[in-house]
Amino acid sequence: MTTISEQNSTATALLPLAGKKGLITGVANDKSIAFAVAKAIRALGGEIALTYQNDKTAKYTQPLAEAIGAKLFLKLDVTEEGSLEAAIKQCGDEFGEIDFAIHSMAFCNGDDLHGRVIDTTEAGFDSAMNISCHSFLRMAKAVEPLMAHGGSLITMSYLGAERVVRNYGVMGIIKAALESAVRYMAYDLGPKGIRVFAVSPGPIMTRAASGIAHFDKLLESDADKAPLGRTVTIDEVGALTAFLCTSGSSGMTGQTIFVDAGAHIVA
Numbered sequence: 001m002t003t004i005s006e007q008n009s010t011a012t013a014l015l016p017l018a019g020k021k022g023l024i025t026g027v028a029n030d031k032s033i034a035f036a037v038a039k040a041i042r043a044l045g046g047e048i049a050l051t052y053q054n055d056k057t058a059k060y061t062q063p064l065a066e067a068i069g070a071k072l073f074l075k076l077d078v079t080e081e082g083s084l085e086a087a088i089k090q091c092g093d094e095f096g097e098i099d100f101a102i103h104s105m106a107f108c109n110g111d112d113l114h115g116r117v118i119d120t121t122e123a124g125f126d127s128a129m130n131i132s133c134h135s136f137l138r139m140a141k142a143v144e145p146l147m148a149h150g151g152s153l154i155t156m157s158y159l160g161a162e163r164v165v166r167n168y169g170v171m172g173i174i175k176a177a178l179e180s181a182v183r184y185m186a187y188d189l190g191p192k193g194i195r196v197f198a199v200s201p202g203p204i205m206t207r208a209a210s211g212i213a214h215f216d217k218l219l220e221s222d223a224d225k226a227p228l229g230r231t232v233t234i235d236e237v238g239a240l241t242a243f244l245c246t247s248g249s250s251g252m253t254g255q256t257i258f259v260d261a262g263a264h265i266v267a
Contacts, residue, residue: 017246018045021095022151023088023143025051025076026104027061033156033201034104035064036238042068044242046100049091051076071095078105078135088142098146100245103139103155106132108171113212120170128170133178140185140196150193152245155182157198157256159264167212179256186254195253197244201237202226202260227262 024041026034027050038048049072050065052058058075065073072094076087091098112124136155143153160168161175179198186196203218212218223231240259243249258264 016045017041017099017242020045020099020245021047021049021071021091022098022100022102022245023049023051023091024102024104025139026102026156027051027064028057029060030064031234032104033204033234033237034102036234037102037104037241038064038068038070038238040235040238040242041100041245044246046242046245047071047095049074049087049094051087053077078131078138084135084138085142088139088146091143092146095146097148098143098151099149100152100154101139101143102241103136103153105135106156106171106174108132108169108174113169113171114167115169117170117173125170128174129177132171132174133181136178136181137185140189140194144189144192144194147192147194150195152249153185153189153194153196154241154244155198157200159200159202159258159260161200161256165218167215167218182256183254190253195244195249197253198256199237199241199244200256200258200260200264202232202258202263204232204234204237222260222263225263225266226260227266230261231263232259232261 024034024038026032027038038050041048048070050070051074052061054077062073072090074087074090077083108128109124112120140153155178157175157179159165160172161179165172182196182198189196202222203215219231237259240257
């Protein structure tokens with residue numbers, strides 16, 4: 001029978017990320033969920049590569065990369081052919097192997113987002129699906145050879161994937177596809193020890209969220225119905241995501257994991 005101290009040592013050994021290396025996408029500013037993830041992973045000792053979309057965004061994100069000691073700061077624009085694959089190759093050249101990759105990218109044209117789903121244009125739907133969902137499949141394919149000893153692939157979703165959330169529109173359909181992709185990817189990659197997750201935060205005021213109409217009312221509604229009586233912080237989302245990169249989550253894969261103060265359980 002193990003002692004309490006032995007049990008504690010085992011738990012501690014499972015959690016740190018010292019020696020682990022990975023890629024984090026989607027940092028736009030210091031209020032980004034992806035930045036909270038990056039901070040949490042660095043606090044656990046992980047080495048990271050951060051990406052930026054273009055020169056305009058780089059001036060905001062490079063100081064953040066420097067502040068948390070990112071090993072690499074790479075351009076990644078999934079709308080440019082080969083950009084994603086090139087960034088991951090650079091990670092491979094620097095790190096050798098990758099232990100985790102965080103996909104925190106989503107986009108939808110305003111006209112398509114704010115209208116009825118049946119009015120979504122074909123071009124708008126294709127763009128939203130490509131950037132927000134298919135890019136995660138592409139990321140997995142590119143990092144697979146670099147995860148020879150397994151790893152974690154994590155994307156960001158939202159409750160609108162399984163329930164109708166007012167003003168979330170076509171992005172709910174896109175996120176539903178993304179969550180389905182997580183399950184199928186987990187099945188395909190499980191034999192190689194590569195685990196796949198979707199993290200589903202409650203509403204948080206980020207730059208991306210600012211494009212959703214009446215988002216302030218959504219925040220109030222979630223806080224009112226959540227069992228914990230509040231919304232969550234980006235740091236709470238960051239901590240959960242970092243945990244999914246550790247060996248402490250080694251028995252998990254294929255799940256959508258909510259971090260929303262329990263709001264998703266309340267009708």
